[in-house]
Amino acid sequence: MSGTSAGRAGKRGAEKGIELSDRYEVYPDQPLPFLNSPGCDAVAALDKRNPSLALFALICSRELAPRVDAVRSLSHVESSAFLTPRASGIITQASDQKRKFVIIFEQPRGERVQSEPSASFQPLSEDDLIRGVITPMVTNLRELGGRILAHRAIRADNIFTSGGSNQEIILGECVSSPAGYFQPVIYEPIDAGMSTPSGRGPGYISDDFYALGVLIAVLSHGGNPVPQLSDQEVVASKIAVGSYATLVGQARVSLKLMEALRGLLCDDPAERWNIMDLDLWANGRHLSPKQATLSAKAARAFEFDGEEYNTARGLSFAMGHNWSLAQETLRDDALEGWVRRSLSDEKCASAILKASRMSRMGGEGGGGQDKAVAGVLTALDHLAPIRYKSISARLDGLAQALAIDFDKDHVPQMISEVVRSKLHKSWIEVQPSMKPEYVPWIRQADIIESFVNRSRIGFGPERALYECNSSWPCLSPLLKNDFVNEGAELLPALERLAQDGIPDYVPMDRHIAAFSATRVKNLSERLFIQLAEPADKLQYNVSVLRLFSEIQRATGPEALPNTARWFAKLLGPITETYHFRSFRQQLSKGIEGATQSGDLAELLWLVDNENLRQQDEVGFAQAQNEFASIAGQITWHEDGALTSDAHVAAISQRASAVVSAVLASVSIAVMSFIYVT
Structure with a gap:
């Protein structure tokens, strides 16, 4: 690989890259496909202060936005066992003029251990696993834990050999896409595996320890240990027999590794090994990992969708994948009777009975039916994620699901229904204990509810999206070729949009309004009320200009000539609403001056000047009276009255x-x- 890197460095010297932070250059026309991350293309990059250093840049997606907060946190980490960001920012691609967020890393010297998730490779020995994988991973997990940050991308195709004689692995990056989104199901704990990729959430450090256990199983096996199973079958098997039995089973594993695998693959997060347990194990201490506690088996099976289920968790998982049939199942008391008699679970049976009655009261296709099914699924399996129709999300994943799937059919509406129905609180109520990590996610769900209950522009699910995903870029269709994730970047983006010609439409939609309300400090709610209640089209345009003038005052830049011309075009008809020619001429001249200066506040003062409007109205009324008097006299003479x-x-x-x-x-x-x- 070193020879290839040297060749690229020579080629870069003859071509101009795209500058980033006055120090780096990015070369989008020089792809490095072997360094691609899921959803992101890798290209060559250069550090002008250290040209011999082999770098690469990942070009991130707007729709699957990078973890910008994690980029900032990890950019200060110096580690030889972990690819951490060296720089990040936005570049403009010459090929299509699209602005993209890029992250620069140092190139690993070795190759990927696994070329792609389904590939097979030479299994690693116990010694190689302990020295080359587990030891550096303990260092990485300790660093991440100290920053209260989960990696969420620990997998065999995201680790590299170091290229040195010690053959220690280098952990790949974790910041170019949403946490856990591209993680194969086998690497996810049961509840995260049951969730949709968008609903897995940022997760917890315990998720990384679980993924490390799966990584050890994959590396010792030489590939996916259960390639014959679909994602749904993997989760069903973990529910039925436990993660260790599913992924390790009867495979030959040394007693030392078996101990670590049992501890890391424990399905109870409270009993799963943590950094202290791994340290003790690595130093020769023998621990006794708690065996998996499997769901109680029923005396007789319950049939659902042609299959028989002996556990409440297994049945709950199946019902979540067939929502309409689950609704039909609640129309009688068979499920409640099975839980009461075959599982002897009175508490669960009572919850199901209550939900079944709610379902029957809700009528055909009613919202009560959907809420009832959600309640039954939670009663059957309190460890599962929150499920509602096609939504399946962990408590910490609701906001991320809203962001990732916002443009998918009915997702904002369904998440709104989840929080309005208090399903997140119902989920909390059935948990064995109230964990401290639940508190911020409950607060986040309450924030979502508070905004989706207010439908006007500047609020609604769009506002919830930006309030609960602090670095997510604005998803306005007007900004589809840009990456705007900070309030100060909004007006410059619109300025660029108008530089090649002034559009005919108003630069405002629900996303821009909600993004502005969230990312620009101290904007008055009155500004958004005026947007929601315009007297007419011209007044709406004035309201948009008023909002943007406040944003310009708060964030800059001082001059926005293209944006000013844009509004001058939209508000040009206002000059014709004045009666006095001198006023119209004065106004047109003033608008021209404000357009050249790019001062939106000055433009607003001209088109929304109450004093000038009042003078025009009073003067016009006087002129009307004089005209009426003269006209009456003329008519009197013309009629021969004299x-x-x-x-x-x-x-x-x-x-x-x-x-x-x-x-x-x-x-x-x-x-x-x-x-x-």
Whole structure:
């Protein structure tokens, strides 16, 4: 591999890469397929300060967003046994001008232990497993545990040989896609394996110890130990006989490895080995891992979908995969009777009876039926994830499922129904104990509920998505060619969108509104109320401009000329709503100036100026009154009223009265003069 890397370094010297952080260069036209991660393409990269260092970059997907928070946390880790991020950021691809989030790593010197999940390879010896795999993995898991971060991608096709004489493995990256999403089912604990990939959630450190146990089983076997089983059959087998029996079974394993495998593959997370147990075992201490506690078997089987089931957990798993038939099963008391008589579980039977009655009260296809089925599945198996229709998610996976599957049919609606029906709280109530790690996930589910209950723009499931997935990029279709995961990046993205031509549509949708409300601090709720209640189309556009002017004030940049031109085009008709020509001219000139400066607040002041509007209205009212008066006089003259008999008679009377008064005054004056003299 070193010769190949040297060849790439020489080629890079002659070509210009895409700069990242003023230090690195990324080469999207130079793929490195052997370093691809699921959902991400690997390409060559260069550290300009250390050109001899072999690097690669993973180009991440917007829809399956990277774990940006984990990238930041692990970028400070220096480890020779773990691929950790050296840098990350956004680049613009020259081929299609799409902006992508990329993560840069150092290239491992060796090859993947397993080329892909179904490949076979030479099994590792016990000594190679202990020294080359378990020892460095203990170091990695201790580092991750100290950061309260689960890897969630420990598997044989994500570890590399070191290329040195010690043959220690290097653990691959875990940050380029959502936690656990691409993990094969055999590496997942039972509850995570029952979940959809999107609903597995960030998970726990105990999940990584379980995956390490599966990794040891795979490496000692030389590949997947149960290739003949489908994913559903793997989970069903783990439920029936336990993970150890499913994955190890009768395989020949040394007593020392058997002890570690039993401890790591324990299906009870509370009894599963942790870092202290592994340390003790590695130092020669003999531990006695607790044997798997299997579900109680019924005295007689219950038939469902043509199969017979002897355990409540097995039946619950099967019913979750056939929702409509599960609804039919609740229409009589057969299931409740089986649990009460064959399993002697009065508590579970009472829960099922209550849910069955709710189902029958709900009617055909009612929401009550779906809630009843969910309740029955939880009663039959309290360790299983939350299941509702096609949703299957761990408590910590609800928010991630909302983000990943947001554009899939009815997923936001179904997750909304889950939290509105308090199914997450019902799940908590049947757990043997309240664990501290449940608290933040309960709070997160409550946050989802609080926003989905408010449907107006800026709220709803979109708001819940961004509130509960702090680094998830904005999923607005307007930004499909960009990667915007921070509030300060929103307006620059819209500015780029308008640089090649001003669109005809308004740069606003439910995603942009919810993203803004979440990622930009101190935005008034009033801004979103105005978006939801516009008087007309022009007022809606003004409301959008008002929101964006506040975002520009809070996050910058100072100049957004393309965005200003965009709004000037949308709001141009406002000038025609003014009556005075001088005002229209003044407004047009002001808009042109604001457009050039790119100041959205100035543009808003012009198009939403109450003083100017009031002056225009008052002046127009006065003009209307003057016009009406003049028009009345013109009409009066045109109608001949000036020479009409009535008007002439009235004028004559008034003239006679005036003349009489004048003559009388003169007569009095003359007589007074004569009398005095």
